[in-house]
Amino acid sequence: MVKMAQQQMTRSNKNIFFRLMFSAVCVLLFNQLSYAQETNNSKKFSPPLDLTKVKKLIDSRCVICHGCYDAPCQLKLTSYQGLIRGGNKNPVYNPSRLNDEQPTRLFIDAHSTEKWHQLNFHSVITSKNRVQEHSASTAGIKTTQNNSVLKLLLDQKKAFPQNQSKRLPKEFPLDVTRDLSCPSANSIVNYLDDNNQSGMPYGMSAIPDNEQQLLDKWIAAGYPDFDKPLKITASLKIKILAWEKFFNTKSAENKLVSRYLYEHLFLGHLLISDNNKNYFFRLVRSTTNSGKVLFEIATAHPNGDPQLEKFFYRLRPITSTLVDKTHFIYDLNANKMDRWKKLFFATDWKVTHFPLYTDQYTSNPFLTYQDIPAAARYKFLLDDAFFFINNFIKGPVCRGQVALNVINDYFYVNFLDPNYDLSVIDDSYLKKGLKYLTLSKNKSSISTFSISWFKRLTEHQKYLEYRDRAYASHPVTKDGFPLQAIWQDHRANNDMLTVFRHFDSGSVIKGFVGNKPATAWVVDFPIFERIFYDLVVNYNVYGSVSHQVLTRLYMDYLRMESESLLLAFLPKNSRDEQLKQWYVGSIAQTKIFFLHSKLMFENKTKVNFKSIDYFKELIEKIRYRAGFNEPTYQNSLVGNETKTSKPENYFHLLNNKQTVSSPWVGMMPEVVYLMVHSKNGDVQKVVSLLRNKAHTNVSFIFGEDLRRLPKKDTSIIIDGTVGSYPNLIFYLSEDEVTEFVIKLKKLQSETELHELVSRFGVRRTDPKIWQVLDDLQEYRSSKLNLKGILDMSRYRNL
Template sequence: MAAVRRFPLFGARLPALITLFLPLLGACDDAAKAAVPPPASPVSFQSDVRPILEDKCIACHGCYDSPCQLKLETAAGLDRGASTEPVYKQRTRAADPTRLFIDASTTAQWRDRGFFSVIDSTEGLEESVLYRMLALGRAHEFTPGEPLPDDIQLGLKRTNQCPTPERMDDYAQTHPLGGMPLGTPALTEQEFATIRAWLAAGAPPGDDSVTLSADEQRQIRAWENWLNRDGKRQQLVARWVFEHLFLAHLYFEDGSGRRPDHFFTLERSRTAPGKPVVPVATPRPNDPPGGEFWYRLRPVRGAIVHKTHITYALSEDKRRHLEHLFFAEPWSVNTLPGYSEDERANPFTTFAALPARARYQIMLDDAEYFVRTFIRGPVCRGQIATDVIRDRFWAVFQDPDHDLYITDADYRASTSPLLGLPGQEGTLLDLGPQWIRYSKRRNDYLRQRHDAYARSAPSGPDWNSIWNGDGDNTNALLTIFRHHDNSSVRQGLIGDYPLTTWVMDYPLFERSYYNLVVNFDVFGSVSHQAQTRLYFDLIRNGAEQNTLRFLPPTARKTILDNWYQNTGKIKLLISYADADGETPTAIDYHSATPMDEFNSGLLSHFANINARPDPINRCADGDCVRPEAGALERRVETALAPLASRPAADLPVVNWMPEASLLLVDDGRDSTVYSLLRNRAHSNVAFLFGESLRYQPEKDTLTIYPGVLLSYPNFMFQVSAADLPAFATAMKNTTSQADFTALVERFGVRRTETDFWQRFHTPQRYMERHEPIQAGILDLNRYGNF
């Protein structure tokens, strides 16, 4: 029996003499037929293998929605391997979480949790899952530039097979076109030879460690010292800060706008500062820690994927700002809150001792970050939040000086007990009682809120009631896009006037955050997830009701009925508050379309803090180009503005456009990227199921705007500057599926293009040039087959 070598990190079992027979392995593999000799020098994971994974694998294999839980952003993820157990499934009870670097720390522990190796095989390298999947991908070439065969299943509804090494023969026989990378050009001969040589050498482990600069270490010490101070007040502040930053990719801001060397996460650790971080492995950040812990900053390891890259800047100024907000005025706390169910469910009572203005102001200062956490948060794909929101809407915030929860201590004390959130109990039997309990409290709160505002502001709200960003903060105006099962948010008011606009006060903002981020468990039960979704439905309605306060009282019911057409009226009767037709507004209206007039007022009153002025989608005077546009951008916007914001009934090509596309344009000297976002119209968004029954396709529109406004492209088009008029004409003339196919044939970037991967990463390179802090690898799992 041949001797066996063991490689500690990977637990690999490869024949010791395999490297001596590397030239013979190609002859044994009919599928690969590799003719390229192995690399002359020893293969390094860091310099040779990792770039291949980042270029052609991580676009699908990142975050919880990674097929078979094979996460390839880090060497540790590759070492952990794959699992047949999906993260996204309906469960009667919560599952044990499987978070890399948190829930297990060794290969053996991951094997005990059901993960199997993709690089190890007792039969030799050619039997490993990684090798065979890549070889299978090279065994079948697709016709360049043509659609994939229909029997290749793509998208999130794809049933992942997750074969173990023992089942690879069956997989290859049943899915001959299912090699990796799935449905795209295979690895090149040189790339495949590199992977092969690395496996043959025993898969020498990669290194995920991070070397910090002296300045980074200094700043880490400063923040950890601030967070771990003695004293009940300081401890309560630190807990609130942790629960609001645990999801962030933190970075140390130097004012340059350059991408930092490293990003960090904020953890609860069993170990004190100065020692390696040992995370407190609770499912949620406000679960009982079960012992002593310290708040620690830990470097983010491996590649950055865009969908989970939610950034938050740290600096000495920020720390001084937090200190001032929390401690400038005297307050005390006698007993620190615990982590019971009720305390986790209601952050308003848990943190009642903290100054309310400080809490709200911190969230306002970085509102895009906080909205992004529940849009792109722990669920990766935002599927809990998306089917409760419109495809595009604007969000603004109530000014702290006009928010009674901030200004009126008696009101705050009486309403806080009503602001708890459901979802802590996770069994199906809990769904009904929990929902009744919390929805009743929410309705009681709305009645109290209405009466209190009617007394405190009898003439109604005016423009001063909306936060103006303190004069210069562009976080005050946001646009949220829904792309079917995922969403994105950007600063500025983008697109034509939306059907709905949210005015969020502090209770709405904080409840959204705790409902969808802190208290949400991606591994939770179907009851937990349903309660989360149903309560966010009430939050959305609350934001809409708050907006109605700014509109003429006689128009409110008509507007609300328009938002909740057809079956939506059922929810108006049984779940939502009635429109207030009596309390006045202090804003003067002069048109028959007050909702549009309100949106117009936002643009005019807050123009100086609108981060993204948008004449492309709101072209009123014939000048549809942004004033700051460069020469190439002016050509793009001149050509495409006539397509923007037109309904599908008038521009039929919208009927065939994917949810979220990217347009790549170059003129030989410069290049740019535009997002083409389809806004689907619905009669209402009040129910979990039956979305197709509420769909109004003739009202769909396209929003066109520069930059990468998405994480999951469904398709890409590539056009030379000279062909922009032809592209625009083809879009205007598309009236059938055949026309759209011809458009794709000429301008589309299909998955089978020989240079697909180079083109797919073009938007990432654009982000690296224009917004380097936000750049990351886009996700390919939703890229269509047109």
């Protein structure tokens, strides 16, 4: 019995044990299921990655320095394709290269990561396979598969932020021409060990924490594509096809006109509006016709040989972020097409010989397009003169001090009326002058530099002689130019332009701004076309040093030619003296009066003058003929309109015209923005304060500092934002403006300038710089209708 009882107890204990074990397993399973469910719910309700916000963040924080040819390490972040292409240590702008280099234009010269790597690009979003310690002690950063060059540079800024709102050390490298390291995944760790202040954004305040978290989330997700594909609506497609049909009409005349149009529009952002929305395109040459996948033909120049007997002009959508530096808008609409048909096809003309893509033709557009009536070509340029002048003042050619010192800091541009231009009204003029109008070949070398330069100089001298004889003998011009020989545009205010040079960049404004330009131009058709081909069509940003210098030297001739045409409207006996005021110094004057002895027209003038300051009076006559009031910053940006909505006159204590010879003028950078905001932070007004540097002359490539006249520098205040590269921003409340202006005008020393910036300015290291830039861009977009992003790479350390 006892034994039986023991057996029953043993069975009972086993049952209890199994029950307990079963219960424990159930509890564990329940807990696991609950945890899994909780995890799934967490994932389910975790906010998804908003790629639209990622794109906006990269535009506003990265593209501001990585948007153009001069983006550091060629890391162009205006599109996802630019991100995955990566970086390249070779700079695009290289004034010392002896030979032309392979172009590396995004979307054009390669179409896969493998191809870009063959062109020496390296990834910034992948890293080494092995884990590697980062010895920057306190940072504690490691490189793994998730730690790319981009991520490490962003993390470095968090670990080593710049001193908030303080000036960076003087030795901190900020110059756009500085040597760049451009580390790859193999070298990034050592680079950051040696350069702990090189985090991104470089030389700027760290971005806000919430923005950093968004980027971290995007990086952790594997850098998903943030670009949205462009949706082409049915109505937009009809417009695109209509334009492509126009460009690809098969007649010889249409083909020649399309070639001409392409060479002049290739740099533009062609605007097509559809259903109240704007779309931008590039005109390209493609191996495929309309309706098929577009394959752009890559040539260094738009007049380069496509190497195909048959190709097609296509409109390629621009999906990249728009940046101000490259956003040249050209409107394609029904009126434009009608205008082109009237210009180019209303008169009867035939193609006698279709030009080849050889040096003979690419170096002389007057030979290439001699069959197209000159009147059509010149009026085509005049119709959108602002666009075409912008192409070379803001285009790839105009970057850097040497490239820009071919022009003065501040001058006016006018155009010769077609009815007084012998190249338009006399068919024999261009035919006889063709041999003098050749530009340098698209390719040049050190060995042929001297020959090319001397040939261009000789041809220019002969052309001036030929031009002078022709204008002195033609019935329309032999008695001189009347005021009406300066062209008036009654449609789009293209006839009066103001050009500013901002040391190593430039900008163009419609209308005459201010009242004391350094010089002024009158541009005729031969000048206009040669400037455009010299600085835009035939210019190669990847070209050799000899190509760069020949381009600069030839533009020197064209600038003088433009100035001499304006001087032809002054009394004959005053022209030499006026020219000497523009070219001060014995060497410059020897160059002008000896090498270009026929620069001046021999004709008298038909313009009547009342004063002895003939140049000033001529400018006033042109201005008042167009309906200008006395120029002030209120009306300086509105072209020929004389009435505007009067802005708050915040800066009335600054001279509304131009300030001359004040100490504070010499302390200002070239481009300063004054932003006025209300008490709640809303931007009320933005104006530009520009410094125009004076020179004895702009006749030589080098030695600019030796030709400076700092005591004659001027400052001008203009409504809105001028320039693509702001150097400094003052952020002022409405009740601070008077105090700011008083302190500004009292500046006497660099120390006082730094104090002024500390009080009113926005430094690179100021945490509020990001919100200020956001507000500035919003103001430009909503109030000024300017959509391109400004570039902060030239923002000063003050």
